Amino acid sequence: MSELKPVYIPKSKHPRIVIIGAGFAGIHLAKALKNKPFQIVLIDRNNFHQFQPLLYQVATSGLEPDAIVFPIRKIFRNYKNFVFRMTDVEKVNAEHKNIQTDIGIINYDYLVLATGSTNNFYGLKDVEYNSIGLKTIQESLDIRSDVLQNIEKANQSDKNEIRRLNTSIVIIGAGPAGVEMAGAFAEFKKFIYPKDYPELRDFPLQIHVVEAGNEVLSAMSKKSSTDSLKDLEKMQVKVHLGTAIKSFDGKTVVLSSGETIKSSNLIWTAGVKGQFPDGIENENIVQGNRIAVDEFNRVKGREYVFAIGDVASMQTEKYPKGHPMVAPTAIQQGQLLAKNLMRKQEDWKPFNYLDKGSLATIGKRKAVADFGKLHFRGKIAWFIWSTVHLISISGFKNKLRVGLNWMNNYFSYDKGNRLIIRKYKR
Ligand SMILES: Cc1cc2nc3c(=O)[nH]c(=O)nc-3n(C[C@H](O)[C@H](O)[C@H](O)COP(=O)(O)OP(=O)(O)OC[C@H]3O[C@@H](n4cnc5c(N)ncnc54)[C@H](O)[C@@H]3O)c2cc1C
Known part of the structure; x- marks a missing residue:
């Protein structure tokens, strides 16, 4: 009170x-x-501004959290008419x-x-309780720590069912956040996981995307939607279209198709x-x-x-x-x-929205971009995506950090921030 x-x-x-x-x-x-x-x-x-479009990169170990949050007081340092209250x-x-x-x-x-x-969990209480959303920097750190802790659990067990349960990731929603997250986990699976967890070679990461609609990136052009689906499938992401989640008890995801997926990692990007x-x-x-x-x-x-x-x-x-x-x-x-x-x-002038186009990236050198009737795919779209995001991030230091991280990842495919910072869950 x-x-x-x-x-x-x-x-x-x-x-x-x-x-x-x-x-x-x-x-x-x-x-x-x-x-x-x-x-x-x-x-x-919070005493910081957060750049939500890159939350998924923190969640998937690509960026450190302070590269995409910025202290509010620093932004307004030279303002004579400004007061901040946290x-x-x-x-x-x-x-x-x-x-x-x-x-x-x-x-x-x-x-x-x-x-x-x-x-917005649309009233699915068990899903809300057992999953993690992607709206804040705190949630993206929770995702990073939970997924990595669960892989450690899989590595510590000699039971196949525990290994499978903890090495499956289910992402709900195939909008930009879900697609970008799935692509980043797919790169983690290909380039990091086999080297970091050689004992889990018989349990490759399984990545599922569950989408109630009939296409991925439905707010973008048909071409972007089809191209990104192809990219995801090439990267071994299993996409379940026209399928809604019905329940999740922390171990079993029940889908509207009747199918079930065993997983301890459920990430919610399906609505706000x-x-x-x-x-x-x-x-x-x-x-x-x-x-x-x-x-x-x-x-x-x-x-x-x-x-x-x-x-x-x-x-x-x-x-x-x-x-x-x-x-x-x-x-x-x-x-x-x-x-x-x-x-x-x-x-007073009324608001008139200027649509500047839509972008989404599926992984390194893989992206889609729509500007009116123009559509780009692949390296060009990825370059536009990277430039737009770099320009939009607050603060020179943050731009530099993100830029250097991306350059390093571009050449090495390394995701150096795979740290478990949160309290270890038994
Ligand atoms: C994962 C993700 C990816 C996205 N990717 C893109 C993208 O690629 N391109 C794009 O254009 N958009 C993207 N978006 C959407 C975009 O981030 C939002 O549209 C945008 O942040 C909305 O800005 P806002 O200022 O309205 O709200 P927000 O940026 O959400 O800011 C709201 C602020 O209000 C504060 N607040 C809320 N309630 C209270 C309260 N009661 N008391 C005190 N403080 C409060 C919060 O702490 C927060 O700082 C993405 C969003 C997410 C979650």
């Missing part, structure tokens, strides 16, 4: 914009308000223009919810839903647990409350279910909101 005293925030003569969430949306909004006549109060439960926001009290956090109450003139999304604190009226919560907003990202019926990024659902003719939950939507909405807040209300 939070204390109801006010949180200390230095006084300012400017209106206060409280931004909840230092993801892509919140960070880009705050950056665009640098030294403008507003007091920016940025809040996050706390969890519990409730929005829009009637009183304040929010309740676990360290007290914070008042606002404008409130921006940029709280992103979380795993909006996340936000209490206090949002039910009539403003729409499909995918997102908050309905108008064309200026204003929460319906609330003049001073906005939602941007994954958590916001702006339904338009072109996007009847809201815009895609991707980084460019979050960045563009954050940047436009900053501009609008600096204009007179009658001059």
Whole structure:
């Protein structure tokens, strides 16, 4: 239960914009308000910004965690109008223009919810309890440690069933996160596993991807979908299309086809839903647990409350279910909101999403890229994918770290971060 005293925030003569969430949306909004006549109060439960598109590389030992997270305070070092508070926001009290956090109450003139999304297990409680999602750096470290600990368990046992159970990995969902994760594990299987675990030579890693739809990467072009499926199959990933997961007790994955897979490693990438604190009226919560907003990202019926990024659902003719939950939507909405807040209300511009194309990588030198009608595959697509990701990562040091890691992996196929950092599970 939070204390109801006010949180200390230095006084300012400017209106206060409280931004909840230092993801892509919140960070880009705050950056665009640098030294403008507003007091920016940025809040996050973590003291870092995370680059979610590369979480899978931490989970599969390709990158160290601090290559893809960046301290929030460092990003805003030279801002004169910036305050950061690390706390969890519990409730929005829009009637009183304040929010309740676990360290007290914070008042606002404008409130921006940029709280992103979380795993959606669609009510499958046993799956939620026994699997690991891929939404945070903590989860990607859990995946890395769990998978490696389970392989150690397999190596320590002389029982075939324990060896098989602990050397199977099942990934639920064949969107970009699932496909990229499967490709990275397939490279681990080919280039690392035989050298690190020679005693398990009769138990090669088994990698399964389970997808309820009829294709992988269904949000991309047909060509990308077919090409990436071929790549995955070539890399010995077993893809189960048109198949949903029904249950998982920690050892047996039961599929809608009736098939079962013995595995102690279940990774969930099959869906996300909006996340936000209490206090949002039910009539403003729409499909995918997102908050309905108008064309200026204003929460319906609330003049001073906005939602941007994954958590916001702006339904338009072109996007009847809201815009895609991707980084460019979050960045563009954050940047436009900053501009609008600096204009007179009658001059506000509505949001118009600029689709910059889609990319996914299946492994080294293997990727697919769609830019409108243009489709690329293989080395070219992989090069575009690497460049776009390097440019997008926050901070020069992080860019350098990721770039050097990739160069090393490019030539050596080594994944040097295969460390078990979490507590050992018996
Ligand atoms: C594995 C993975 C791969 C992805 N790959 C791509 C890709 O290749 N390309 C692409 O464009 N997009 C990709 N995405 C999607 C992209 O990362 C999201 O669309 C984007 O992060 C949304 O930004 P956001 O600012 O809305 O939310 P987020 O980036 O999720 O940030 C939300 C922030 O809010 C904070 N927060 C939430 N609730 C509270 C609270 N109550 N109190 C305090 N703080 C709170 C969280 O700690 C977090 O820092 C990927 C996502 C995942 C999970």
